[in-house]
Amino acid sequence: MAAAILTEDLAKIYVKRRSLREMALRPFARAERVTGLERVSLDIPHGEIFGLVGPNGAGKTTLLKILACLILPTEGRAVVDGAVVGTDDEAVKRSIGFVTSDERSFYWRLTGEENLRFFARLYGLDLEAARRRTTKLLAAMDLGAVAGMQFMNYSSGMKQRLAIARALLHDPPILCLDEPTRSLDPIAAKHLRRFVSESLSAQQGKTVLLATHNLQEAEEMCGRLAVLDHGRVLRQGSLAEITAGLPGRDSYVLTVAGLGAIPADARWSVEVDGKRDGLARVSATVERGGKALSDFLRAILDGQGTIVSCTRREPSLQEVFDLMDAPPKEAGPR
Amino acid sequence: MKTLGTLLAFLKRDFLIEVSYRTSFVLQFFGILFSVLIWKFVAGVVDAPRNTPGLHGVDYFAYVLIGLAFYHYLSASLSSFAGKIRNEQMTGTLEAMLVTPTSTGAIVLGSSLWEFVMTSIKVLAYLFVGALFGVVFRFNSLLPSLLVLVLTILAFSGIGILSASFILYLKRGDPITYLVSSVSALLGGVFYPPEDMPAYLGGWSRLLPITYSLRALRGALLRGSSFSDLLPDILALCLFAAVLLPLGILAFRFAVRRARREGSLVQY
Numbered sequence: 001m002a003a004a005i006l007t008e009d010l011a012k013i014y015v016k017r018r019s020l021r022e023m024a025l026r027p028f029a030r031a032e033r034v035t036g037l038e039r040v041s042l043d044i045p046h047g048e049i050f051g052l053v054g055p056n057g058a059g060k061t062t063l064l065k066i067l068a069c070l071i072l073p074t075e076g077r078a079v080v081d082g083a084v085v086g087t088d089d090e091a092v093k094r095s096i097g098f099v100t101s102d103e104r105s106f107y108w109r110l111t112g113e114e115n116l117r118f119f120a121r122l123y124g125l126d127l128e129a130a131r132r133r134t135t136k137l138l139a140a141m142d143l144g145a146v147a148g149m150q151f152m153n154y155s156s157g158m159k160q161r162l163a164i165a166r167a168l169l170h171d172p173p174i175l176c177l178d179e180p181t182r183s184l185d186p187i188a189a190k191h192l193r194r195f196v197s198e199s200l201s202a203q204q205g206k207t208v209l210l211a212t213h214n215l216q217e218a219e220e221m222c223g224r225l226a227v228l229d230h231g232r233v234l235r236q237g238s239l240a241e242i243t244a245g246l247p248g249r250d251s252y253v254l255t256v257a258g259l260g261a262i263p264a265d266a267r268w269s270v271e272v273d274g275k276r277d278g279l280a281r282v283s284a285t286v287e288r289g290g291k292a293l294s295d296f297l298r299a300i301l302d303g304q305g306t307i308v309s310c311t312r313r314e315p316s317l318q319e320v321f322d323l324m325d326a327p328p329k330e331a332g333p334r
Numbered sequence: 335m336k337t338l339g340t341l342l343a344f345l346k347r348d349f350l351i352e353v354s355y356r357t358s359f360v361l362q363f364f365g366i367l368f369s370v371l372i373w374k375f376v377a378g379v380v381d382a383p384r385n386t387p388g389l390h391g392v393d394y395f396a397y398v399l400i401g402l403a404f405y406h407y408l409s410a411s412l413s414s415f416a417g418k419i420r421n422e423q424m425t426g427t428l429e430a431m432l433v434t435p436t437s438t439g440a441i442v443l444g445s446s447l448w449e450f451v452m453t454s455i456k457v458l459a460y461l462f463v464g465a466l467f468g469v470v471f472r473f474n475s476l477l478p479s480l481l482v483l484v485l486t487i488l489a490f491s492g493i494g495i496l497s498a499s500f501i502l503y504l505k506r507g508d509p510i511t512y513l514v515s516s517v518s519a520l521l522g523g524v525f526y527p528p529e530d531m532p533a534y535l536g537g538w539s540r541l542l543p544i545t546y547s548l549r550a551l552r553g554a555l556l557r558g559s560s561f562s563d564l565l566p567d568i569l570a571l572c573l574f575a576a577v578l579l580p581l582g583i584l585a586f587r588f589a590v591r592r593a594r595r596e597g598s599l600v601q602y
Binding site: 014015062068071093102107108109114122124166170 | 336339340342343344346347350351354355425426427429430431432433434435436441591594595596597599
């Protein structure tokens, strides 16, 4: 079965336009070039929630806009549900629902319902289908009660839900979400995440490409992720795959009976959270690789402690970012 | 059929937005009344004889009324295509429309339709108020008048789409709007006959579609000229439409492609 989204060595170079003054003063100078994307290759199967994480300017929105046919790539190929971007744009647009991060993108003097009906016609739905689909989506997004309210009176959460409803008007198999919870309060964000994970992905089987710099959100929602920075994919895969092989330290939580003193060592740091019923809860970060972990455990045993349990804690994406941001010597190859 | 439905959706959208500003909607018709009144009094002061060469036997008030009314089509063409594109860019709705399967051409055309409908209503209002103040219209050449109107809209739309291409590419500072609107008002026979201008200026009016459009419309509506009388102007308008419309569409396609390549399609 073909991938829902496939990109092969996708690249985007933005050439900065020169002012007339600049052209007159330096007529033969080369226009400045900015890398938007650099050889990005992704293979996202149908039904997956795939995350694009990275700081601002990493290239997440550029990638989504290429997939939504708003930007042409400089090199490489992007295929959406079997249709090639730049060659068969109409088919691409029929397969994709794009939720922009711009919450203004509606007609403020029209009601939510009027807005949706208008966009439904642009998605090719006839009058009756547009009416039915609009009513259904307004109800699904919990906007039925405010359907007749002018868009300008909507709260940020309502605007964002309306944007998702618009992206679903033509019932596309693929949904691209650009920072969908950026302007939402924690409760609204949680509801939205649940809607995407449970209703759109699990129940309807839609493929979701989620661009976010909210690492917790990406961890919670996405099966696989790509970490982007300066237009390049630094790592991609599951969180475990992304963190595997990263230089630095791993975190462990141990339960130890009869814990004695643990000798200080530069390769580990230890924090004893408390003792109850003779059991101590030990949080430790230990240098990854080499003999550090063995030496640390041996140090506990040598102090007459008995290790009841030892769990490795998966690093959060924030920690991964921190490691990737570290100087190259410590962080390893990017 | 689907395209027609899409265009109707644009019309409905803009109608709903227009009537949501009720006061402004009503006031613009008062504006027309005042404008006609002003020119009625100016015509009284000017009191140009009917045998003035460029007037072709009609009185100055009737002459300027047609000029004022139909100049709105040029203004609509220049402002609607480029203005709407810029407005939609700024509100973020252009991006939302461009991700739908509706073609860019249909989006541009649809976004401008309401402006033409409103212009037509305004033109009718001008003619109605003019008739109240004594202008006599001939309806025996209604069909040729409609043909001239359609050709006028097509030719002007070519210029308007060209102007929208500049907006897409340059974002601001579209030179077409400034140039065409001011030169047309100056030389195109809106307020006075080009024949009565110095020859070195009046001659340039032949390069403007509005000159042929207004001359034909005055002939048809004020003098009841026959189709054969209007034929030279109709042919000139056909030529303008045949050149300007494809040129505008080509320029627009180029601008869209270029903006997509630069990633500036929705920047403003």
